[in-house]
Amino acid sequence: MTRCSRRALIRGAALVPLAAAAADRLLKSPERYFATHGSYGHHTVSYDLRLAYVPSSGVLDGRARIRAVADQPLRRVELDLARLTVHAARVDGVGVRVRQRHHKLILSTPRLLPVGMPFTVEIGYGGRPGPVRTPFGSIGWDRTGDAHDGTLVAAQPLGAPSWFPCNDRPDDKAEFTFRVTVPHGHHALANGTLRERRCDGSTECWTYHHPGPMAPYLAAVYTGRFGHELWRARDSATGRIVTGRNAYPMRLSEEARHDLARQPQMLSAFTGWFGPYPFESYGAVVVDAELDEPVENQTLSVFGSNHIDGTRGWETLVAHELAHQWFGNSVSLRDWRDIWLNEGFATYCEWLWSEHIGEDSADMIAREEWRELGDGSKDLRIADPGEHRIFDDRVYTRGACALHALRLTVGDDRFFPMMRAWHHAHRGASANTAAFIGHAERYAPHTAAPLLHAWLYETRLPPLRADRADT
Numbered sequence: 001m002t003r004c005s006r007r008a009l010i011r012g013a014a015l016v017p018l019a020a021a022a023a024d025r026l027l028k029s030p031e032r033y034f035a036t037h038g039s040y041g042h043h044t045v046s047y048d049l050r051l052a053y054v055p056s057s058g059v060l061d062g063r064a065r066i067r068a069v070a071d072q073p074l075r076r077v078e079l080d081l082a083r084l085t086v087h088a089a090r091v092d093g094v095g096v097r098v099r100q101r102h103h104k105l106i107l108s109t110p111r112l113l114p115v116g117m118p119f120t121v122e123i124g125y126g127g128r129p130g131p132v133r134t135p136f137g138s139i140g141w142d143r144t145g146d147a148h149d150g151t152l153v154a155a156q157p158l159g160a161p162s163w164f165p166c167n168d169r170p171d172d173k174a175e176f177t178f179r180v181t182v183p184h185g186h187h188a189l190a191n192g193t194l195r196e197r198r199c200d201g202s203t204e205c206w207t208y209h210h211p212g213p214m215a216p217y218l219a220a221v222y223t224g225r226f227g228h229e230l231w232r233a234r235d236s237a238t239g240r241i242v243t244g245r246n247a248y249p250m251r252l253s254e255e256a257r258h259d260l261a262r263q264p265q266m267l268s269a270f271t272g273w274f275g276p277y278p279f280e281s282y283g284a285v286v287v288d289a290e291l292d293e294p295v296e297n298q299t300l301s302v303f304g305s306n307h308i309d310g311t312r313g314w315e316t317l318v319a320h321e322l323a324h325q326w327f328g329n330s331v332s333l334r335d336w337r338d339i340w341l342n343e344g345f346a347t348y349c350e351w352l353w354s355e356h357i358g359e360d361s362a363d364m365i366a367r368e369e370w371r372e373l374g375d376g377s378k379d380l381r382i383a384d385p386g387e388h389r390i391f392d393d394r395v396y397t398r399g400a401c402a403l404h405a406l407r408l409t410v411g412d413d414r415f416f417p418m419m420r421a422w423h424h425a426h427r428g429a430s431a432n433t434a435a436f437i438g439h440a441e442r443y444a445p446h447t448a449a450p451l452l453h454a455w456l457y458e459t460r461l462p463p464l465r466a467d468r469a470d471t
Contacts, residue, residue: 033387079123080161084129088124132159150225151222153219175210178206180207189206231244273416280299284303294320344396345400381456414443
């Protein structure tokens, strides 16, 4: 996600990073960010979602089949679900009692589930989904178009429970299958690859599969009437061809094709810098609604109609959301306090793209942003900003400046291999700030840790260093 507010639709002292064991204890304690979301009782293996949506009424009928593994002895399974009502639930094929309270879904288990035990949950649910209220505005499932006959999902960070039952943690990643039934003539789009499109009288069922692994907040479904375009890009790291797809309202087809046209070049450049593209496909959906900001839903980012002007005036956002496929989606957060690992990295990729196409260099942009940071307030530690300030602009720009300072210090000959190795080491998994500092130390053993501590854990603004102390 890019900077500024997070609503889906427009309407002094240094801190030392926690050691790995302490970080694990923190994540499982009430001190973790948004501690009411998600459960550490289990981890999820896969979600199989069957959704039937009626645009005229806004009613969603859903069935979720969730495969999971117990991480502690379980007498009950806790999931997150908001605004929708469960009418049936089974655990390992046995009907169970269901309680819903404060956006929590609690299922009794037919027997004690010991640690390491795989189990399956099946849930029938429905109602009129809509965005959930969060500290960042209303986020999640929403309707689009003048006739409200389309939908979008922009769920970061807390909106996933607005449309399916899930373990809403950024580090609980799983495989996803989506089977979405809509009226004939409507389209359904979702993460991953289209496996089947089946017509059945007045309806059509679209089936997508994404092996992931993917965090719940990055899962998305879009429905409505779209124009489509396919594109292909060469992965510079492997030579394979990545297939892309874009979708947009027909009235914006010419402008959208132009504004999104350089995605293949971006993907080729990013794979050269950061290593192989981590997923099976990529694309962008332009929805028939104005969004404050695009969102990097995994394999299929979403942009508002206001981000399409036919002049590539918002191309930095196109680069930003694509970069998140490596940093944020493939390498995910352990906890939302580490969001600079998503947003600082993606913001720096905007600067690298500008430099790559011969516009302002990353160094020029970094120094301008550094001056602006120096003129602003200095009350934020970006590696622990506080849960209500995870989308503060400084998390983005100071995080990007921290990476540029590291690049100036170690030089390009070590900076880009470091970035590639970071993604390679944590691809498909989750990481935190302490892990990144430890990783950077291997490339600059005498300077990386103090440099990054100053940028990430102190409020005072450090200088942009240009020395090469570890040559």
